[in-house]
Amino acid sequence: MIQLRDxxxxxxxxxxxxxxxxxxTPRQKLLERLDLISRxxxxxxxxxAGYGKTTALSAWxxxxxxxxxxxxxxxxxxxxxxxxxxxxxxIQRELPDFGVELAAIVDRGNSLSARAFVDQFNPALxxxxxxxxxxxxxxxxxxxxxxxxxxxxxMRHPHPALHLVLLSRHDPPLPLSEWRxxxxxVEIRSADLRFSLEETAALLQAATGRTPDEAIVAxxxxxxxxxxxxxxxxxLSLAYAGEDVSPYFLQLSANNQHVVxxxxxxxxxxxxxxxxxxxLQTSILGRLSGELCxxxxxxxxxxxxxxxxxxxxxxxxxxxxxxxxxxxWFRYHHLLAQFLRSRLLRQYxxxxxxxxxxxxxxxxxxxxxxxxxxxxxxxxGEVEEAVGLLAAVRYDLLNRERFGRLSSLCNLFPEEAxxxxxxxxxxxxxxxxxxxxxxxxxxxxxxxxxTLIARLDLAPDRARLLKAENDILKGIALYYDLDPAGxxxxxxxxxxxxxxxxxRARLRLAL
Numbered sequence: 001m002i003q004l005r006d007x008x009x010x011x012x013x014x015x016x017x018x019x020x021x022x023x024x025t026p027r028q029k030l031l032e033r034l035d036l037i038s039r040x041x042x043x044x045x046x047x048x049a050g051y052g053k054t055t056a057l058s059a060w061x062x063x064x065x066x067x068x069x070x071x072x073x074x075x076x077x078x079x080x081x082x083x084x085x086x087x088x089x090x091i092q093r094e095l096p097d098f099g100v101e102l103a104a105i106v107d108r109g110n111s112l113s114a115r116a117f118v119d120q121f122n123p124a125l126x127x128x129x130x131x132x133x134x135x136x137x138x139x140x141x142x143x144x145x146x147x148x149x150x151x152x153x154x155m156r157h158p159h160p161a162l163h164l165v166l167l168s169r170h171d172p173p174l175p176l177s178e179w180r181x182x183x184x185x186v187e188i189r190s191a192d193l194r195f196s197l198e199e200t201a202a203l204l205q206a207a208t209g210r211t212p213d214e215a216i217v218a219x220x221x222x223x224x225x226x227x228x229x230x231x232x233x234x235x236l237s238l239a240y241a242g243e244d245v246s247p248y249f250l251q252l253s254a255n256n257q258h259v260v261x262x263x264x265x266x267x268x269x270x271x272x273x274x275x276x277x278x279x280l281q282t283s284i285l286g287r288l289s290g291e292l293c294x295x296x297x298x299x300x301x302x303x304x305x306x307x308x309x310x311x312x313x314x315x316x317x318x319x320x321x322x323x324x325x326x327x328x329w330f331r332y333h334h335l336l337a338q339f340l341r342s343r344l345l346r347q348y349x350x351x352x353x354x355x356x357x358x359x360x361x362x363x364x365x366x367x368x369x370x371x372x373x374x375x376x377x378x379x380x381g382e383v384e385e386a387v388g389l390l391a392a393v394r395y396d397l398l399n400r401e402r403f404g405r406l407s408s409l410c411n412l413f414p415e416e417a418x419x420x421x422x423x424x425x426x427x428x429x430x431x432x433x434x435x436x437x438x439x440x441x442x443x444x445x446x447x448x449x450x451t452l453i454a455r456l457d458l459a460p461d462r463a464r465l466l467k468a469e470n471d472i473l474k475g476i477a478l479y480y481d482l483d484p485a486g487x488x489x490x491x492x493x494x495x496x497x498x499x500x501x502x503x504r505a506r507l508r509l510a511l
Contacts, residue, residue: 009368013287013323013331015090017058017070017135022315024059025203030193034060036186037133041158042179043165044172047190050229050335053167056193057135068133069094073141074286076371079411080146081106081404081435084117091134099124108401114146114153121154125161133163140168148173155179194226207235229335232319236267261339268343278309280347283340284356284379286372287323288330295363296356354380365389374412386413387421394427403434418448422456422466425449429473443477446470468493 034056037043045053061068071090077083088103102120106112112120125132142148151174154164166172179185195203200221204212224230268276281297282288290307297304310330313320319333332340344353361376370389377386390409397406410427418425429445432438449470453463475490 009370010086010089011287011369011372012089012093013329014072014074014086015070015093016072016324017061017068018054018321018323020055020058020062021321023206024055025199025206026059027056027195027199029196030056031060031063033188033192035064037163037165038064038066038131040184040186041163042155042185043163043188044176044185045165045167045188045193046169046171047188047193048169050227050333051190051193052228053193054137055228056188057137057165057167061133061135066133067094067128067130068135070135070137072137073139075141076375076408076412078142078144078147079408080144080150082408083142083144083147083150084112085404087134091132095128095132098128106404108403114150117150118153118156122159125159128161131161131163133165135165135167137167138169139166139172140170142172155184158184193228195221195228195231196226197221200226200231203231204235229319229333233267236319265339268340274304275309275313278304279313279340280344281356283332283337283344284353284376285360286331288320288332289328292360292363296360298352298355298359358382358385361386370409371412374409378413378417383413383417384420387417387424390427391423394423398430403430407431407435419452422449422452422458422470425452426466426469426473429470433473433476439477439480442473443481446474446477449473 034043037060045057047053069090071086077086084106085103088099088106091098092103099121102117102124105120151164151166154162155174176185176187180187197217201212201214201217204217204220220231220234224234268279271279277299278293278297281299282293285292285296288306288310290305290310293306293310294304297306307328310320311327314322314327314330319336320330321333323329323331331337348356357376357380361373361380361382363373364370364376365373370393373389374386377383377389390413393409394406397403397409406427410424410431413424418428425445425448429442429449432441432445449466453466453470458466471490471493475487478484478490479487
């Protein structure tokens with residue numbers, strides 16, 4: 001079920017561990033190695049893209065029948081309030097009564113320090129009847145110092161009920177050697193994830209339904225070095241290889257990028273024109289649904305049934321994974337998506353790709369997914385329309401005191417966007433006051449807002465509303481600058497406007 005918070009929908013597909021592919025082949029030795037997860041506070045699974053980290057964890061969780069939560073990270077999660085929101089939402093998806101009071105604090109945008117968060121998080125863990133495994137997928141995207149500090153604080157005195165698992169393409173900047181020395185962590189590396197020769201043979205047999213030729217198995221294993229995605233791409237490409245496949249596999253090198261480009265290109269060429277168009281144009285999306293794909297695709301004579309196409313691609317194991325139990329949302333494998341996007345940029349103009357992003361942004365906005373709507377509109381170069389999305393939810397977030405959520409949305413915009421939008425500057429001014437209590441920055445921003453409003457040719461009602469809001473912010477800055485008379489004068493001037501009910505709650509909170 002999609003969760004709603006702050007009037008802005010959370011992307012609940014970030015909270016599902018992907019199901020196993022239909023042709024999954026059990027790997028007993030790897031599963032036994034992963035059993036160490038339940039014996040250590042933290043497990044780091046570190047390997048380059050395509051080594052099967054996610055599949056391995058999904059298989060282990062299915063086998064172990066342990067309580068678990070899953071949080072798939074992306075670049076936009078480098079925001080401590082947003083991270084804490086999703087961190088708790090992931091656990092609450094498995095355990096709805098977990099940390100309700102803490103979640104309410106985070107929802108209000110009260111930016112908790114690492115120590116304060118853990119001090120309230122651990123008592124919620126005390127109430128658990130069974131241990132919990134929390135998987136943070138794609139942890140390599142995280143570089144925010146506050147988030148890294150939070151992980152470190154969780155590990156300072158690890159709670160026995162929590163087992164963290166970090167899936168990463170490289171080692172994160174955490175004190176791993178110290179944790180290893182104190183027996184707090186275990187590490188799963190590329191060598192653990194590589195397929196053995198026997199596993200390669202079993203995978204090939206499961207995929208083709210017949211006993212593979214030993215020479216083919218040896219060549220395939222040698223040229224992919226047991227690299228999971230290389231093996232799967234090679235096996236998939238067998239359907240298009242035609243006659244004798246031995247020379248075909250001998251063309252491969254052990255270089256991962258070469259394998260991806262060679263095999264993905266080979267596999268893509270085996271699809272129909274409609275399927276190729278679908279794959280290329282939807283590669284701009286971080287997640288896919290049937291309706292979203294239909295909205296994004298623009299091609300003459302092609303009107304695909306998006307949901308049917310996604311399920312067909314899944315059935316054929318074309319590196320697409322279901323993200324939820326209802327099989328409504330999917331994503332492409334990272335490496336395939338990277339390949340498709342590079343091909344997209346070669347086959348379509350920048351203007352055409354921008355229009356795809358704009359259609360995606362508008363679909364997400366209409367569906368209530370404001371963050372993804374903003375991201376795609378910015379990618380399309382339509383910053384003003386993206387600002388319009390922020391403006392549409394800004395007052396609601398302010399009046400609900402969801403300052404952290406507003407701050408997260410502001411952080412999606414490039415710095416130069418503030419020069420065209422008083423709404424964005426106003427949102428940043430509220431952020432300076434409510435989240436960081438930087439009164440000097442608040443005062444400076446109110447001056448910039450006045451200048452921008454005067455420079456832009458705004459509709460009178462809009463200009464009056466923005467000036468009234470800025471008067472409140474000026475009043476706040478003057479109050480903390482020990483100028484109560486000036487503060488009251490600005491706040492009184494703001495209160496004379498008909499929109500004052502939008503701001504009075506803010507004024508009470510501020511003063």
